[in-house]
Amino acid sequence: MSTSQVAVAMDWGGTWIRTAVINRQGDILWQAREHNPQNGTKEQYLAHAERLLAKAIEHAGGPVAGIGAAVAGPVEPTTGTFYQPPNLKVLDGVSFNALWEDKFSLPVWVGNDANLAAMGEFYFGAGKQSAEQGQPVKSLFYATVSTGVGGGAVDNGRLFLGANGLTAEIGHTIVNSSGDALSCECGSRGCLETAASGTSIARIAKLRLDAGEFPDSVLAGLEPDNVDSEAVFDAAQRHDPLAVSILDGVVSSLAIGLTNVVHLFNPDMIVLGGGVTVGLVKLNLLPAIKNQILGRAMSELHKEFQLTSATLGDSVGLVGAAALVWQQLDKAQE
DSSP, rough: OOOOOOEEEEOSSSSEEEEEETTOOEEEEEEEEEEOOOOOOOHHHHHHHHHHHHEEEEHHOSSSEEEEESSSSSTTTTTTTEETTOOGHHHHBHHHHHHHHHHHHHEEEEHHHHHHHHHHHHHSSHHHHHHHHHHHOOOOOEEEESSSEEEEEEETTEOOOOTSSOOOOOGGBBOOOOOOBBOOOSSSSOOOOOOHHHHHHHHHHEEEEEEEEOTSGGGGGOGGGGGGGGHHHHHHHHHHOHHHHHHHHHHHHHHHHHHHHHHHHHSEEEEEEEEHHHHHHHOOOOHHHHHHHHHHHTTTGGOOEEEEEEESGGHHHHHHHHHHHHHHHHHOOO
């Protein structure tokens, strides 16, 4: 077993790429964040990531136990192969484990970012806090609501991955089957991601403004490029009717998706993370989501869950990636 007590972690999302040095207690000792290359090639994306990994290894200041990477899209867990990532399409088919083990001479484990965020919150975040307060968590479901929407499930300390490591893709469950459902990057229509992600909030706002709805909205006075999810949340704080209407739809869609989670996974804790969640928390909208779920839950036992926001913030993917390293190294010694 490696005696190194730090891991290098990466969280590679649709917009940002983060790297960090993290110890076994989940403490971040060093971290950095940069934008992904705009419209870059596969080679440019990989070179960018590898430069940041090398920088993190340098900042570790000594032996590194391994590299853990959380990436935004479906991942085959044995080889770390990316499969049709909706927001990082140029990396489709890349097998990170072999590529980076050869380059850095370190063991590498790669997982879906939402899966690893679930691990991070279970071991070092909301799950840990709940246990410290006398309410240990058996089954935790994590949903990231950000550029895209993803999910991860931890049951009794282990990731629930399914046959090919592709379970819990809540963002691509259908929440709208009507004829006007929006198309999704995955090729389907009416996915939760089309109704609740930051990208889709901006898309919906622009569509409704183009249709002439709410001409007096503060959003109507913005340049189209400035109508993003942050602008919608800012407008909602000022009780702008268009923004409030859009976020009502987000709440409703998330409640439908999470009701399905409650019935399929029976978690005793649901954790929401990502930039959109930050906005929902500021507007105190999580109770509205939970109330809608409770109104649809099929039994009293299904209602026995906590709904909370991620405690690890933007660091959740990084901490989860490090947790994967420690879990895999410990597993090898069993």
